[in-house]
Amino acid sequence: MNIIKLDATPSTNDYLKALLTKQFVENFTVVTTENQTLGRGQMGAVWEVETGKNLTFSVLVKDVLPDINTIFHLNVLVAVCLTEVLEELKIPNIAIKWPNDILADNKKIAGILIENSLKSGGEIVSVVGIGLNVNQKNFDGLPKAGSLFGIVNREFDKDAILISIVETLKRSVALLQNKDYGLFWEKYNQRLFKKGLPMPFEDKDGLRFMGIIQGVTANGKLEVLLEDDSIKTFEIKEIQMLY
Incomplete structure (x- = not known):
């Protein structure tokens, strides 16, 4: 697994996208940082985290989506992968809040930002950005935010969680390449926050x-x-x- 570790960067997504313009980058390359100074979520929303306490990283995913009409399948897959890893960590009451937030006990603990680019040959290259609140304890002024520590009152090994997420993502992408979308959609809908209420x-x-x-x-x-x-x-x- 190719992991690029940075002390600080404005955005891991932007760093990885810039790297792609300069050199060949291996599929599933990870860029992670202890301090992301200009993190963002969907539609430009700000994603702020406490330095050194959480996971902020981006993963390159290419040669997966056959066309632009299947882009949201990758969003579904990534969200489901995150919930599966969190359930393995015994985090209770996990839900996916449409489109890409992960909640535990009604607190937002993770967000996903996927940026896709269409190459001249029709190839779709995706940069999957993930922010997961792991060991942060204080969320002053953010009543709907939480962390794994806040949910279960114990600290976690961030590196181990990172590897688990990326390995789960790689296994799941293999299924997506076979156009086996149904399983991920079923899990996504089962975990969909407030569905039917x-x-x-x-x-x-x-x-x-x-x-x-x-x-x-x-x-x-x-x-x-x-x-x-x-x-x-x-x-x-x-x-x-x-x-």
Whole structure:
């Protein structure tokens, strides 16, 4: 396993993408840092972590997705891989909050940011960024954030978790290459946060409404059953769950 360890960098995703422009990079190469100064999540949201306490890393995944219509399959696979590793660590009440947050006891403990690029030959190259709160104890001003330590009150070996995640990802990607999508989607939907439960939402215009999550479409849109019995799909950042 090729692991590049950095003391600090603005973004592991950006570092890995820049490396790709300069040289050949082996599939599943990992870039990890103790201090990511400009980490970001979906749609530019900021991902801040305490130096040295958590896992912040990116993984190169290529030669997996056959076309741009299958991009969200990789999101599903990565989210499921994370939950499986966390369940092996005996972290309770794991859930996937659409589209790419991982929760434990209703606290966000991990986020995923996948950036895809289409090469001239049609190849899709993906940089999978993962932030996992491991041993951080304080989340002042972040009431919905948590860590593995905060959930089970013990410290973890970050390097061991990193290797476990990447090895699980490699095994799962082999199945994805065989177009065996169904198993990952089944697990994703089983773990989908608040699926089937009435809950309040807020749209991008600030309008609040009640709905019931039905699932997620193949291209990553959230399906919500509304009070008039219609089902509407929402893009990322078009809707916010109020929980």
